Amino acid sequence: MAERHVVRLTVNGEPAERLVEPRKTLADFLRQDLELTGTHLGCEHGVCGACTVLLEGKPVRSCLLFAVQLDGAEVRTVEWLARDGELHPIQAAFHEHFALQCGYCTPGILMTVHDLLQRSPSPSRDEIRRELAGNICRCTGYQAIVDAVEDAAARLRAVAPRGGGR
Amino acid sequence: MKPAPFEYLDPRTVDAAVEILARHGEEAKLLAGGQSLVPLMNMRLARPRRLVDLNRIGELAYLRDDDGGLGIGAMTRQEALEHSPLVATRCPLLRETTALIGHPAIRNRGTIGGSLAHADPAAELPAAILALDGRITATGPRDERTLPAESFFAGALTTALAPDELLTRIALPPLPPATGTCFLEVARRHGDFALVGVAVIVSVRPDGACGHARLAFCGVGDTPVRVERAEALLAGRRPDAGLLEAVQKLVSETLEPPSDLHASADYRREVAGVLARRALTLAWKRVSDG
Numbered sequence: 001m002a003e004r005h006v007v008r009l010t011v012n013g014e015p016a017e018r019l020v021e022p023r024k025t026l027a028d029f030l031r032q033d034l035e036l037t038g039t040h041l042g043c044e045h046g047v048c049g050a051c052t053v054l055l056e057g058k059p060v061r062s063c064l065l066f067a068v069q070l071d072g073a074e075v076r077t078v079e080w081l082a083r084d085g086e087l088h089p090i091q092a093a094f095h096e097h098f099a100l101q102c103g104y105c106t107p108g109i110l111m112t113v114h115d116l117l118q119r120s121p122s123p124s125r126d127e128i129r130r131e132l133a134g135n136i137c138r139c140t141g142y143q144a145i146v147d148a149v150e151d152a153a154a155r156l157r158a159v160a161p162r163g164g165g166r
Numbered sequence: 167m168k169p170a171p172f173e174y175l176d177p178r179t180v181d182a183a184v185e186i187l188a189r190h191g192e193e194a195k196l197l198a199g200g201q202s203l204v205p206l207m208n209m210r211l212a213r214p215r216r217l218v219d220l221n222r223i224g225e226l227a228y229l230r231d232d233d234g235g236l237g238i239g240a241m242t243r244q245e246a247l248e249h250s251p252l253v254a255t256r257c258p259l260l261r262e263t264t265a266l267i268g269h270p271a272i273r274n275r276g277t278i279g280g281s282l283a284h285a286d287p288a289a290e291l292p293a294a295i296l297a298l299d300g301r302i303t304a305t306g307p308r309d310e311r312t313l314p315a316e317s318f319f320a321g322a323l324t325t326a327l328a329p330d331e332l333l334t335r336i337a338l339p340p341l342p343p344a345t346g347t348c349f350l351e352v353a354r355r356h357g358d359f360a361l362v363g364v365a366v367i368v369s370v371r372p373d374g375a376c377g378h379a380r381l382a383f384c385g386v387g388d389t390p391v392r393v394e395r396a397e398a399l400l401a402g403r404r405p406d407a408g409l410l411e412a413v414q415k416l417v418s419e420t421l422e423p424p425s426d427l428h429a430s431a432d433y434r435r436e437v438a439g440v441l442a443r444r445a446l447t448l449a450w451k452r453v454s455d456g
């Protein structure tokens with residue numbers, strides 16, 4: 001077996017240190033080693049977007065990174081969104097608009113939308129659809145998702161500026 | 167776990183990476199952004215014994231002025247190309263092309279060097295770099311050499327890089343004054359690889375005729391493909407409707423694209439010609455719009 005490596009990184013604000021085999025992807029590391037099972041794995045080759053997390057604040061496919069690469073890195077997952085049992089405004093909007101059915105793709109979509117709304121606080125419906133093209137949802141047909149993202153954008157604009165907030 | 171086991175190496179300098187390649191040659195695989203290689207490893211289509219991670223080599227990530235053109239480190243992320251003001255002014259074609267690659271989550275990791283070295287015939291960046299007459303520098307154990315893009319792409323997923331060479335730098339010469347550029351593609355979904363894509367560069371002479379012209383396509387062969395006969399047809403002439411029609415026809419007749427599940431060769435030929443005409447029209451308009 002290949003030599004294991006120590007990785008120390010920050011996940012959702014908490015330091016983590018583990019011994020990992022090089023071939024362990026970040027997605028498997030999050031789910032198996034840190035028991036953060038909110039991050040879902042769909043295709044495991046970068047197409048479906050279910051495993052999207054934030055690395056240094058930017059969305060990435062966690063199935064296409066190895067945990068061993070991330071010594072010193074800062075990662076945020078879907079578990080980071082809700083605080084003290086209260087849903088993040090993006091999550092609340094998804095809940096109220098029924099913007100999910102089976103929910104499998106939802107964690108990746110939430111992280112993608114979080115990034116989108118940081119960059120573009122008032123996206124058009126076309127822009128929302130374009131940005132979500134990398135997240136495959138086979139249940140909803142996206143209508144309710146686009147509604148939810150528009151609503152979430154309005155909610156976040158109403159509470160902004162929160163200065164480094166979520 | 168999906169990939170087969172491998173030994174992981176993360177050199178901090180180009181010299182250290184090259185030394186690893188000299189020692190292990192074809193047993194070592196270079197990992198850039200990983201957006202193509204890691205899927206292949208997850209599906210076990212690639213089973214490298216040693217993975218040499220280039221992401222810790224800070225000296226390979228830069229974007230700088232290069233005698234009026236651009237000097238780009240191989241590990242510069244596609245996201246950086248997309249949002250760089252220097253790229254936007256010096257080489258808007260590169261920005262337009264990069265924005266068509268995958269999705270933001272892909273471009274946040276994907277690199278220009280990785281895309282060129284992977285040499286997927288459907289990928290956008292190789293076609294753009296070919297159209298831009300880019301020069302690609304490879305660093306080996308003894309020296310480095312610089313190749314024109316024209317001789318870099320050898321076949322599908324195959325380049326002129328030797329097993330002990332590392333792609334380190336891409337240099338793009340400055341474009342002539344009064345030059346317009348455009349990249350267009352047809353893909354099945356936004357963010358997919360193109361069925362056909364075209365990078366166009368066209369400069370306008372003071373007399374209103376076309377000067378320098380380049381047309382490079384992706385998705386139509388084993389490598390990015392230039393249609394030099396169409397470039398020659400444009401030179402010295404005004405791009406009126408008749409000339410654009412002739413270019414479209416010539417492109418469709420010249421290319422020999424593959425047929426696959428997604429599109430027939432005939433369809434790709436048709437689309438390539440239409441895209442060439444549209445991209446030329448847009449590039450020309452961009453010159454006159456300043």
